[in-house]
Amino acid sequence: MIEVLSNAALATVQDQGREGYLRYGVGTSGAMDRIALAVGNLLLGNDSGAAGIEIPMFPFRVRFTADVAFALTGADCAARLNDRPVLPWWTLQAREGDVLTLGVPTAGARCYLSLAGGVDVPVVLGSRSTQLRGEFGGHDGRALQKGDVLRAAQSAPDTKPADYAGFGVTAPARTLLQGAATPAAGPNETVVRVLPAAEYDAYDDASVQTFWRESWKVTPQSDRYGFRLAGAALKSRQPLEMRSHGIVPGVIQVPPSGQPIIQLRDAQPTGGYPKIGTVIEADLWRLAQARIGSTIRFAKTNYQEALDAEDELQWYLNKLRQLIGLHRSAPRLPT
Template sequence: MIEIEQSAALNTVQDTGRYGWRDIGVSVSGAMDSLALRAGNILLNNPQQAAAIEIQMFPFRVRFLRDTAIAITGADCRALLDGKPLLPWSVRHVRQGETLELRFPRQGARGYLCVAGGIDVPEVLGSRSTALRGEFGGHEGRALKRGDILNTGDALALNLPEDGLSIVPPAQALAEFFPVTEQGELKLRVIPSGEFGLFTADSDRIWQQSWKISMQSNRTGYRLNGAPLRPSKTTELRSYGLIPGIIQVPPAGEPIIQLSDANTAGGYPKLACVIEQDLWRLGQLQPGQSVWLVESSAAEARRVQAATEQWLNTLKETMRLWGNSAN
C-alpha cells in the first residue's frame, strides 16, 4: 500500500490501455510512454501491462505503508528516497515508512512509478487506466490527490542488491533506431495517409521545417505550431475512426497528433500517422520542444518494433538471470 502525500492534476493510474471499445466512444487511454511502463514492470517481475502511476505534474510525493519494491522509469525526475538521490531507470526495495519524491524532470515530461504487484485498482472495461474525460477507471476515475491510499497486487519475490539496479534508458540503448537531429530534436516518423494528397503542394512545409509543440497540448493530442498547411481544395469528409498517432489538419492549418486519450472519431483531413514505436518518444516531449516529421513506411515501423521488443526481451532475461544468480 502507498499513500499520496503530494500530487496535482493529471497524475493518474495508467496501464497499457483500454482496447476494443472505441466503437462506443471509449478512448484507449493508457500510459503516454508505454515503453517506460512496460520496462518498469519487467524490472519488478510484474506483468508488462500492470498499472502504475504516471506523473506529469511535480513535485509528487508518496509514502510506503509496507515494505515493497519500486521501479522508476520515464523522465529523469530527480527522485529522492527519504532525501537521498535515486538513479533514473532503476529498481530497488523500499521499506515501510519511507517517502519517495519526484521533482520537475531534468529531461523528459512524464515519470512512471511502478510498484511490485502493480497498482491494484478495479478493472473497468478490461483496463485499470484512468479515463479523465469519462471519469472512470484508475482511482475513482480522477487524478490522484493528497490522502489517497492505493493498494498493490500480489508481488513475486525479488532478489536485488541493497542499492538496487539501474539500466540504460531505451533512448540510449536503442539510439540507432530512434534518430534525432544534430540539435537533438526528435525525428518523428510518419506514414502518409488519408488526405495526404491534399497537402502535396505544401510538402516543403511538411518535411522541411521543425514543428513546435503548442501549449495547447495534452494527453488527447499535441498541436504543432509552424507554417500552416493548406489543402489544395476544400473537401467535406464524413467522420471516421481515430487511433493514437493519427495527424489531423484542422482549418487553421496546424496539425494535431492524436495521443493516448485520442477522440474516437473525427472529420478533419488525415495527413499521416505516427508509427507506434515513436509515440512513447512524443509522450516525453514538453510544450515548447520541437520535432521534425520524417516520411516512413510500414517496413521501417516493423523494424523498429522488432528492435524494441528484443530490448524488452533481453531486459526480461537479464532480470531472470540476476534473480537466479542471487539465490
C-alpha cells in the same frame, strides 16, 4: 502501500491501455510512454499488464505505508527516497514511512512509478487505465489528489523484494536508434517517424515540404488527448469536407487553421479533420517525453520500416526480460 502527498495535476493510474473498445466509442487510454511502464514492470517481475502511476507534473511526493519494492522509469526527475538519490530506470526497496520525492525533470516529461505487483485498482473494460474523459477506470476515474491511498497487488508467493530492488537498465532512448536515414534531433527536439496518411496527397507541394522539413512547436494546449503544434500553416489543394471517421493514437490531423494535431492516448475514437500522416506505433513513446515548448520533427518512413521498428522494440523488451531474469537467478552473497 502509498499515500499521495502532492496535489500535482494529472498524475493518473495507467496500464498498457484499453484495447478492443474503439468501435464502441471508448478510447484506449493507457500510459503515454508505454515502454517506460513496460520496463518498470519487467524490473519488478510484474505481469505485463500491471498498472503504474504516470506523473506529468512536478514536484510529486508519496509516502510508503508498507514495505514494497518500486521502480522509476521515464523522465529523469532527480528523485530522492528520503535523502537518498534515486537513479532513473532503477529499482529500490522502500520501507514503511519512506517518502519519495520527484523533482522537475532534467530530461523528458513523464515519470512512471511502478510498485511490485502493480497498482491495485479495479479492472474496467479489461483495463486499469484512467479514462479522464469518461471518468472511469484507475482511481475513481480521476487524477490523483493529496491524501489518496493506493495499494499494490499481491506479488507472486515465490518472490522476495530483494529479487527486484537494487538494479536498473539503460534508458531506451540510448538503445533504440531510429536508423541512419532518420535526421538527428536538434537541441530540445524530438524526431518521430511518420507514414503518409489518407489525405496526404490533398496538400499542396509547399505544405508537404514544410511538413517534413520544418520543426513544429508543442503548444501549451497539448495534453494526453493530443499535441497541438505550431508552425507554418499547411494548405490543401482544395477545401476538404469530411464526415467523422475512426482515428487512433498517432494520427496527425490538420484542422482548418492548418496547424497539425497529433492524437494521443486519450484521443476520442472519431474525428472529421483530414489526416496527413500517422506517427508509427514504435515511436509514440518518444512523443510522450516531449515537453511543452519543445519541438517535433517528422521523418518520412514506409510500412516495412514501421514493421521493422516494431520488431526492434519487441527485441529490446525481450532482451531486457532475459537479462533481468539472469540477474534474479544469480547467486547472492549472504547478508
